[in-house]
Amino acid sequence: MTVRVKICGLRDRAGLDAACEAGADWVGFVFFARSPRHVTAQEAGMLARTMPKAGPQRIGLFVRPTDVQIAEVLDHVPLDGLQIYDDAARATAIRARFGLPVWLAAGIASRADLPQACAVDGLVIESRPPTGSDRPGGNAHRFDWALTQKWQAPVPWLLAGGLDPDNVQLAIRQSGARAVDVSSGVESAPGIKSATLIHRFVQAARNSA
Numbered sequence: 001m002t003v004r005v006k007i008c009g010l011r012d013r014a015g016l017d018a019a020c021e022a023g024a025d026w027v028g029f030v031f032f033a034r035s036p037r038h039v040t041a042q043e044a045g046m047l048a049r050t051m052p053k054a055g056p057q058r059i060g061l062f063v064r065p066t067d068v069q070i071a072e073v074l075d076h077v078p079l080d081g082l083q084i085y086d087d088a089a090r091a092t093a094i095r096a097r098f099g100l101p102v103w104l105a106a107g108i109a110s111r112a113d114l115p116q117a118c119a120v121d122g123l124v125i126e127s128r129p130p131t132g133s134d135r136p137g138g139n140a141h142r143f144d145w146a147l148t149q150k151w152q153a154p155v156p157w158l159l160a161g162g163l164d165p166d167n168v169q170l171a172i173r174q175s176g177a178r179a180v181d182v183s184s185g186v187e188s189a190p191g192i193k194s195a196t197l198i199h200r201f202v203q204a205a206r207n208s209a
């Protein structure tokens, strides 16, 4: 089965074009001011509206958002889904309020952290942020991939956190993931995507056995 790929934290045309050309399944826009990958609704709108019709789905990332913040973004950006950093009940409420697919981001340190039930459309399973980080994702920080191996996931899920073109095949083998999510690992500096690394990452994920 083909492994699906999300390239997250896109901020400019070159990065977005590379993700589309490489055949990514999803691209992510980060609406969190403290992130080096932050985009305004206007910037993301310009990018998202000019993507190929059969291109990747557009996912908006929000950290503990208010309904007003999400609504303001949706006024400008045609999003296909929302990735939410908040508790599960809030993610479910956002899904009901906006009628879009919602992925809940879950920070994992041990097997006990893996959700056994949820009322959202997908889970992004990533490492807990390292001590001192002021953001819940995009930290280039990995967890023990074997933790998800025998997990009976309640909904489709993506593996995230510290992936790059050189480790993604091992991560897929060890975790059993059928979808992967990367940001830092395809950058030449924080917030600056590398077309070469994006292509290498997508190719490596697709070619994993």
Ligand SMILES: O=C(O)c1ccccc1NCC(=O)[C@H](O)[C@H](O)COP(=O)(O)O
Binding pocket: 008, 009, 028, 030, 032, 035, 036, 037, 061, 063, 085, 124, 126, 135, 136, 137, 138, 139, 140, 141, 160, 161, 162, 163, 181, 182, 183, 184, 185
């Ligand atoms: O990228 C950020 O700065 C960010 C800030 C706040 C919430 C989420 C954020 N990013 C999430 C992602 O890019 C991915 O879902 C995932 O965490 C992968 O990150 P990385 O370890 O950098 O590949």
